[in-house]
Amino acid sequence: MVEAFAVASGKGGTGKTTTTLALGMALxxxxxxxxxxxxxxxxxxxxxxGLADAPxxxxxxxxxxxxxxxxxxxxxxxxxxxxxxxxxVPCGTSLAGFERSDPARLREVVAELxxxxxxxxxxxxxxxxxxxxxxxxVLADRVVVVTQPTIPALSDALKVQEYAASYxxxxxxxxxxxVRGDLGSVGAQAERYFEGPTLGSVPDSDAARAARDAxxxxxxxxxxxxxxxAYRAAAAGIEPExxxxxxxxxxxxxxxxxxxx
Amino acid sequence: xxxxxxxxxxAPVRERLPRGDLVGARVAxxxxxxxAASLDDELTGYLRLEPGxxxxxxxGSEAVLTLDSGVPVLAYDAGGDADGPAALAxxxxxxxxxxxxxxxxxxxxxxxxxxxxxxxxPFRVAPGAPxxxxxxxxxxxxxxxxxxxxxxxxxGGDHDxxxxxxxxxxxxxxVRREARAEARARADEWGLGDHLAE
Numbered sequence: 001m002v003e004a005f006a007v008a009s010g011k012g013g014t015g016k017t018t019t020t021l022a023l024g025m026a027l028x029x030x031x032x033x034x035x036x037x038x039x040x041x042x043x044x045x046x047x048x049x050g051l052a053d054a055p056x057x058x059x060x061x062x063x064x065x066x067x068x069x070x071x072x073x074x075x076x077x078x079x080x081x082x083x084x085x086x087x088x089v090p091c092g093t094s095l096a097g098f099e100r101s102d103p104a105r106l107r108e109v110v111a112e113l114x115x116x117x118x119x120x121x122x123x124x125x126x127x128x129x130x131x132x133x134x135x136x137x138v139l140a141d142r143v144v145v146v147t148q149p150t151i152p153a154l155s156d157a158l159k160v161q162e163y164a165a166s167y168x169x170x171x172x173x174x175x176x177x178x179v180r181g182d183l184g185s186v187g188a189q190a191e192r193y194f195e196g197p198t199l200g201s202v203p204d205s206d207a208a209r210a211a212r213d214a215x216x217x218x219x220x221x222x223x224x225x226x227x228x229x230a231y232r233a234a235a236a237g238i239e240p241e242x243x244x245x246x247x248x249x250x251x252x253x254x255x256x257x258x259x260x261x
Numbered sequence: 262x263x264x265x266x267x268x269x270x271x272a273p274v275r276e277r278l279p280r281g282d283l284v285g286a287r288v289a290x291x292x293x294x295x296x297a298a299s300l301d302d303e304l305t306g307y308l309r310l311e312p313g314x315x316x317x318x319x320x321g322s323e324a325v326l327t328l329d330s331g332v333p334v335l336a337y338d339a340g341g342d343a344d345g346p347a348a349l350a351x352x353x354x355x356x357x358x359x360x361x362x363x364x365x366x367x368x369x370x371x372x373x374x375x376x377x378x379x380x381x382x383p384f385r386v387a388p389g390a391p392x393x394x395x396x397x398x399x400x401x402x403x404x405x406x407x408x409x410x411x412x413x414x415x416x417g418g419d420h421d422x423x424x425x426x427x428x429x430x431x432x433x434x435x436v437r438r439e440a441r442a443e444a445r446a447r448a449d450e451w452g453l454g455d456h457l458a459e
Contacts, residue, residue, distance in 0.1 A: 013399060131451035138456050149419070151353040151426045152397030155436050162440035166448065168458030178399075180419050189427035193437065 026235030281363030312355030346421035
């Protein structure tokens, strides 16, 4: 069984990477989880996951000759790191690596990962403005929409939903992040417009910033924080739906070749 | 003119704002710049904001945002349809916007800004709300909040503008409709048309 989720917001600054790792860790208590940094243009998951020094990353897998920094041939497993109870596939940040990478190979890489996991979480680019930026949404079965309780952020979240719907991708739910005080009626009001439930409200927290600075996922760095508890509660609202492994792998393999972002 | 006689306290807030001295006017492509400039200049007075669609003569209405040392206090639209957080919700996403900056003495604004002022409550907005809801700028919102007096920082009401936005079904559906049209247009442009759902 595997279900692919894109974690997307349509805008920057919503805490999407923190959210991806937190939901991944929470879901990893029940499922075999793989987290992929699909934001190849502005990769940052490696810093959140303590993998800044990872010798091989997605960037190397996307190189046409698929060779690691030492020139040796590599495969998908070389860029997978078992961390925090999940399999993490970071993406490097070198400009040379980015320029060498062939985005067309992403679908093959993800198809291989999909064959060997229950839940695939794709940390998606913070924009909808390019073909490669929307690709995770096109490919995923459902989207977890991450937003902040503001009009601009929620407008972008609605946009993510409509893009997803246009490609036949469902909505797993909406998560309000960096929430100051009580969300009040907003969570229930939002449910009128989103095709998925409001998964929760994560308080604005110094713990999330400290975790990022420490290079640790929030649920490792501050597992008892209110934010960590809110993420665990939100993850409990996500029920992965079984898909035949072949379906997801085929979807990724048949996906169109993305252009450079 | 700051010397005009102030109408009696019982008059609606939008009729009680004295006219200030115009200190600048510009068309802004986003709300962050005029809000940041007002904060940095510690402007006491008000901004008169004329949304882009009003400039084009296709609707929208002017809004007023009062400021105390650069920190927003009251908001309303000049048409009388929306007060406080609802006025911010109506204004969100309406750039470009023409912004006129007016200066007033603190004394002239006190009768309106005083928390006990008659009828001013519905017009009040959280200090950081305009930066957050209009500009989508968390850092500016935090900077504005920190510049506000302690009692206003703790006042809450952080999500009122979003609640007003979500209560406007027609507006939200328009956002969704535009996004759907954009998604389909872009899919064709990017060669993703085959991946579109029926």
